[in-house]
Each structure stands twice: as C-alpha cells, then as structure tokens.
Amino acid sequence: MTDLVTRVRELLPSVRADLEELVRIESVWADPARRPEVYRSAELTAKLLRHAGFGDVRTVESGGAPAVIARHPAPEGAPTVLLYAHHDVQPEGDPGQWHSAPFEPTERDGRLYGRGTADDKAGIATHLAAFRALGPNPPVGVTVFVEGEEESGSPSLPALLNEHRDLLAADVIVIADSDNWSTDIPALTVSLRGLADCVVEVATLDHGLHSGLWGGVVPDALSVLVRLLASLHDDDGNVAVQGLHEAKAAEVEFSEERVRADSGLLDGVRQIGSGPVVQRMWARPAITVIGIDTTPIDKASNTLVPRARAKVSMRVAPGGDARAHLEALTRHLQDHAPWGAQVTVTPGDVGQPYAIDARGPVYDAARAAFKTAWGREPIDMGMGGSIPFIAEFAAAFPDAEILVTGVEDPGTQAHSINESLHLGVLERAATSEALFLEALGRGPS
Template sequence: MTSVPDSEFSRFAQDSASSVDNRFEVTLSSLIELSKVPGIAWEAFDSSNLDTSAQMVADLFRNLNIFDFVEVRRSAVDGKPGAPAVIARRAAKNGKPQVLLYAHHDVQPPGNIDDWKTKPFEPVRTEDRIFGRGVADDKAGIVAHLAALQALVDSKGKDFDLGISLFIEGEEEAGSPTFRNFLEENQADLAADVIIVADSGNWTTEIPALTTTLRGLVSVVVQVKTLDHAVHSGMYGGAVPDAMLATIKLLASLHDDQGEVAVAGLKSAQTDELAYSENSLRQDSGLLPNTQTIGSGGILQRIWGKPAITVIGIDGQPVALSSNTLLPSVRAKISMRIAPGQDPAEALNLLKAHLLGHTPFGAELSFGEVELGKPFDMDDSGWAAQLVKKSLAHGWSAAPVNIGIGGSIPFIADLTEVFPSAQILVTGVEDPDSRAHSPNESVHIESLRKAMVSEAIFLLAGNELQL
C-alpha cells in the first residue's frame, strides 16, 4: 500500500483545525441537545427516549449528505427486539480504505440525583467542561465522528474516495445484548478495513492515548444455603451457621490479607510502564486518606494487567427489615476482571473451583446467571495504528501513549470475530476526571476539540492511502 508523507500531516492538521474551530460552537450545541435525552436501554426506563435519541443522531449524519443511506435499524435476540441503532455507509472508491466509525447513543442511568451538582439531563457548560449524563460516555464520541467527517468534506468536498461506514449503537450500557446479531445481519454494510471505537479516553487532558489493552469480564451469581427455613437467631445462634455467615467467609476467601486476588491459576499480563503515582490514584479514585491500596506491584499493572474481583451485589436482608433471624440462603454477584490473554471460560471455571473448594461449614453452593466478556490486546504495529498515532500527535501537539483500561468493552471481541481482517483502534475523549458512569459526569471541552481534529487528520490521511 502507499504511505502518507510526514510533510502532509501539518497540512491535514491545519485544515482539520480550521473546520473544527469554525463549527465548534454549533457542534457543542448538538452535543448538549443530544445529552438532554435520557436514552437508557435498561428495561426500567422509558424506551421511547432511545427512539428520540436515535432519530436525532440519524438526522445529524443525514445532514452531511455524504452517505448512500442513513437508517435506524434494530436486531433481536430470542424474539426480543433490541434498542435502535444508527447505521450508514458510503463505499470506498479507487482502492481507498473503508473506515467504520463506532460510538453509542445510550447512556447510564443517572444514579442518586442528590449526588449530582447539576441536573443529569440538563447539561451545564462551564469555562472548560460540560457536565451531564452521557456528555462524555459516549455522545462526545458521536459528535467527534460528526466533526471529523465535516472536516473531511470541507477539505475534499463530498466526492472524496475514502469509504465510511457508521454504527451508533443504542444498548452498549445495557451489555449490548443484540450486538452480535446486529453485526451478522448488517455485515455487508459494516465491513471495513479499520474500525474506530470512540468509547475510551486519554491519558490526561494534555496527552492523548490509544487504548491497546482491555481487561475481560467474568461475572456469576452464587447462592449459599445452610438451612431449609429461617429460624430464631437467639434460640439457634452459636450452633447453627446461617447463610450470611457462610457467605461472608466464602467471599472473604477471594482475597488474601493484602487484597490480592486469591483464585489460583488466573493469568496476569505485562502492561506499558507510564508514570502514575499512588497520589494520582488517590486523587482520581477518591480514595479516603486513611484507606490503603490493595494488591501488589505497580499501580497500572494492578488495574490494567492483573485480575480483580469485586462483590457487586448481595441479596440478604435489608437493615430496615432485619429481625433476629438466621437466614437460610443468601445470593451474591461476583464480578471478576481478567487480564489480557486470559480465556473467560477458563477463568470462570477457576473461580467456581475456588468457591467450591472454600465453601465453609458444608454449606450448599449453586451458581446462577453468568456473563463472559473477552479481554482485548491490540497489535499496534499495523498501518492504521501508526497512522492514528501520527494523527493524535498532530491533533494534540503531544506524543500519544498506549494505555490499558481496567474495565471491559466486551463487544470488541465480537468485532474481531465478525471482521477478523479489520484493524481496531480504540480511541475516545474521556480524561481521568470525566467520571463516566458516576454522578457529575463531564467532558473536557478542549480535549473534545483535539479529539475531533485528530480523527479528522486520520480521515484526511486515509483518503490519500492506496490499499
């Protein structure tokens, strides 16, 4: 394939910045309007908001007048329809690459409204940030794609040769239940040489990043049972173990005294060494002054390259309804992050084996709902990764770094399986203080602008390539 001379990138950067800056206020207004819609793909919320959100997104990209079609489509699993997604395509011409741009328009629930300093679905702009649910995760990704495409049009006109496909999902925050079916049903329209997943973040507000590793996810519901019915704790306590006691001891066995995961056989992966202090961890996470960190090794190694286990839910007896009773059974949901290179099914078996081997008092143990998500480990030697790094360097005026993410994006495994020849680039606009999924979510305005410029540079450079 042909390459793009380094001397061209300065021109691409200038053209991209000019286009983004000329329309920046309009683009931010679009982000704010999108973020007013509480499109939440969980069953407890009004699904009509997802329809509204999808139509707004479709209109934004339809107004570019560059696609052969822009449509709202759905898939289904077991006859149950999924959330609306926006899909668009224009085919590459004259041997140019086909690029698929991914983001999602659904958002997390707001959580406890009292924890917000502003109303979650009434975005507020300050001097350097916009606050509101979804402004960073991931409606910023949507407008970053929009601005980059507009810059491509401004520079090359509407008859450019680069192929563009678009997929704005509507159920990512709900686990993407119909994602695999949607890919397979729309495979011809989504097929691409490069997939840009704009759903991650940057190292800081000054240093851009390409996400090259993601931990995978294994979760399982466990039920612990010691009695066939509840009994009086005064009459039988001290001789009869209740399910809560057994559950507490069982869950405590998952970590050693230093908080290191104690499940035997789990893998670790080596991560890139970047400067990140314990003080930075405390500031970013909100760790209380007297609370110690857990685990061993470098901090980034712990949160990017080693397994982690969290008990994210326990079904026992609420304090408000508590009585002097020995509980017969308790359920807990265990969420385990696994290192790049770890097979989720193997990790699940190791977790189950540990639980069965550490069940106290001869309690009965049974397993319920399971969720598996594969980790991601990108080879950054491909032409697309090298091109995006140059684009980020020019868009941010700073050298990019490779980062890992302790969280998971399980659908990336589906992308790699359905499109095995595509190079996947995980980018984004978030920064350490964006607080995605948390109260007071925000996007850093200048970081968003730089992300737009960088993606525009990539598209302009891609339009010059010959595969």
C-alpha cells in the first residue's frame, strides 16, 4: 500500500504534463467551429491511454462526438472496473475575464488554471495515474471510457452504450466527474438532481406599436414575460410550481457563511428559499431563467415589444421524474400568463435525477481507500447539479455498482471563468483510485 502511494506521487509530474497537453486543446463540442479540436482531443486521449499500457484502445462515435474506449482484461476471477471521464469542455466565455489564458494551463498558489483542468480532463489524468501506478499487471480488469459530448448533454451516449455494451460491461463503474467537500475532505456523491428545460414565448401584438400612443392600454410582451417568470417563485424565493417532487438531503452541515464565501454572493444579497441549505441545494427542485431574447438596449426604441421569450432551466430532486416535472412547469407557464397573453412553450433537454444506495463491500473499499489517501473519512454528499448520463449507465448495466467521485472542490469554478484544479486534490484522488482498484483485486470484505 505504501509503495502504491509513493508510486502515484512519483508519477504526478508526468501525469500533469499529460493533463496540460490536453488542456491546450480547445475541445468545445458545443462550438461547431471547434469540433475538429474535439477530434484532436480524442486522438491525444487514445494516445495517452496506449502509452499507459492499455492494449485495446479504440475511438468510437455514434452520430455525435468521438469517445475513447481503452481496455485491459481482468485476471481470472477478478472483477472489471469501468472508469469514466469526458474530454470535452465548456466554452470559455469572455477570455478577458480570465486571469490567464483559458487554454494555457497556468499554476498559481497550488492550483492549475485553465478550461478543463478540473472538469473533466483531470478525470482522465486521475485514471492515467491510477492505472500506471498499478503497473503492467493490475489486479482487476480496467476499462476507461472517455466521452466527448458530456457538456452538450451526452445526446449520443445511449447509442454508444448500446452499440458497445460488450466492451463497456463492468462490475463496478467509477464516474470521475463530481466534487469533494473541500480540498481537505473527500466526498462520495450519493445523489444528483435531474434537469429539464424549455423555451417560453409570449406574444401580445402582431406588430410593434408606438409606446406613447398605446402605452397604458396595450400590454407589451416583455412586461408580460417578466411577470410570468416572476410567478415561478414565491416572495421568499421558493419554487411556486405545483406538483414537484422533494427528496431528503444527506445530513451534513452547510453554513450560511460557506454559502456566501463559496458562491461569491455580494454584500447585502440574501439567499433565496427556506429550510436547510443542503435541502435546498440537493433535494428540492430549483428554477432558473438562463436567457432572454428581446430587443437589445442599443437597438431599443419607444415601441411596445410584440413578442419576447426566455429559456427556463429546472433542476429535479432525486426520486422525481424529469419529464413529469417539465409538464408541470409547462402547465404553470400556460396558466399564469397575465392579461390573456398568448404563451407557447417549447420543451428542451430532459435528464433524470439519480440516487445511490452507497452501502456494501465495494463502497466500504472505496471509503477505506479515501481514508488512506486523504487521511479523512469521505462525506456522503448530494450534488445540486445534474449528471443525467448516470441514469443511462444504471439502465444499461443494472447489476454494476456505481461510484461518483471527482477531482473538483468548491474553489474549482467549473463552467465559470478561472476554472482551476487543486493539485493536492489531484494527487489524493489518483491515490484513492489506485488503492481502490488494488482493494477490489484482493476482494473487498
């Protein structure tokens, strides 16, 4: 065990170099102009896995982005573990808001900054480090599956799982795409909210009108839209849509002070909703308006706007059905339009929530590995964000145990500007994974 911990530490400089090479590739599948970069990223991922010692490495696609599957067979009688990560990343946003170039990995104060340093190219680095640390003859079968369109909702994942079921079949699945409680305290994610979104359009006129001649008599669409969106929450900020599911969050303390510090809440701005923080973040539905289409300010005139629309995103608590929740949201928007305005709701993406019963010998082995690597017992935590593909894995491989881990921490700022990876967390995550694979080879008890 001590040798394995030391081996991971010795490997980290080369693994970091591999990670930095990956980060320099702008693998944004959501941007059609950069889709060739996603293919470059897949090629490099396959190359790194071959160099790590995987004998069977192939790049596959099923109508979407390229994914990489690498396999090392299990010794006789040993289990096979599937290690998941994704090599695509979110768009970087305004590069001017980054403290360093978003696709040039830069170290500051023990953190490596750059888009994808944590989410989720660090997941690839973790798998590389753990596999290489185990040597040429690992005690378990290892399959690495690196997806290429997770940040776009994994639309072709069901087809990939179906077409390559034999290659991906495993006894244990480790999803390295989640968070830790802090840089010092590890976590197993045991619940994730689902996702459903839609675009709502309101119309009040068949053309724009002079606001001086008709204002005060005829409603403009933007005012209607603002009032309609405001109806989604009560005065305390709780979701006001009827018929939505609420679960029970893991029993951990999340202080008001930590909310303010971790979120960057401005002075004087209050939290929304009522009840414990973790209940609101992990186990209740949440609704956010993430975009509005109307007349830009620099093109505005004194005109009543005839049409306006918004994109509404809803998180679904574990145990709820995302499609049923989208129907409830649609009914609310249709029933609450003020002044008889016409409302059209166009459904968007749907991803199911997931809850994990993290009990049994496999989870015991994982917790023991975390404790050795981190010096602390892991916390069972929920995740307010969504990883809908976990439900896809569970449906495809119903007998597999699923563990959701990751290399992120509250300071990572995944999806935001100045995304970063804590290098100490990378070492501990890779060590945990190597120890876990070694324990499974011995047979958890």
